[in-house]
Amino acid sequence: MIYSKSFDRCIKELSKLPGIGKKTALRLSMQLLKMNQKDVEDIANAIIDLKKNTKFCIRCGAMAEGEVCPICTDNNRDKQIICVVEEAKDVFLIEVSGKYNGVYHVLGGRLAPLDGINPDDLRIKELLERIREDQVKEVILATNPDVEGDTTAIFLKKLISKNFDIKVTRIATGVPIGGYLEYTDEITILKSLENRREML
Ligand SMILES: [Zn+2]
Incomplete structure (x- = not known):
């Protein structure tokens, strides 16, 4: 034209x-x-x-070139700590900090009933299966610190505690209120992971 x-x-x-x-x-x-x-x-x-x-890991949902990602196949990673994030890109952001040694679980979004995103639309069933199979000791909820991310974290905490007697923590909001993981620098991400608090 x-x-x-x-x-x-x-x-x-x-x-x-x-x-x-x-x-x-x-x-x-x-x-x-x-x-x-x-x-x-x-x-x-x-x-x-x-x-x-580029595919998505069949276990954790992070980016992978094969069926399973390098984090899930790494024997030095602690499989009994799972950090739950919303999107595959969040894994990359936490990995940049280089200090986290557990594994991940990508939900593929967050709960947003108004937009029609319900628990069945996220990889929650798979998370529960992994907690059971790998005898997970701690689940870190690293969904974004905003209304929907918090709602998702509270939902998951209740569900996990109903089924398992394990520690469920939430990343500290060292990030500005309403700040998203992707706009946060690696030191802040690291701090918010280190200062995670147990959800009661
Ligand atoms: Zn993986």
């Missing part, structure tokens, strides 16, 4: 990404057009490879 069909198509495709409006898509397309062929192909191939090779 503007100059070329291909240019138009590139704008249309890039606009499908969250946070990329028409204007940004236009600027990025222009930038890609100015770059050399190899760099553009590297970007395109990285995206295709990402989709082709």
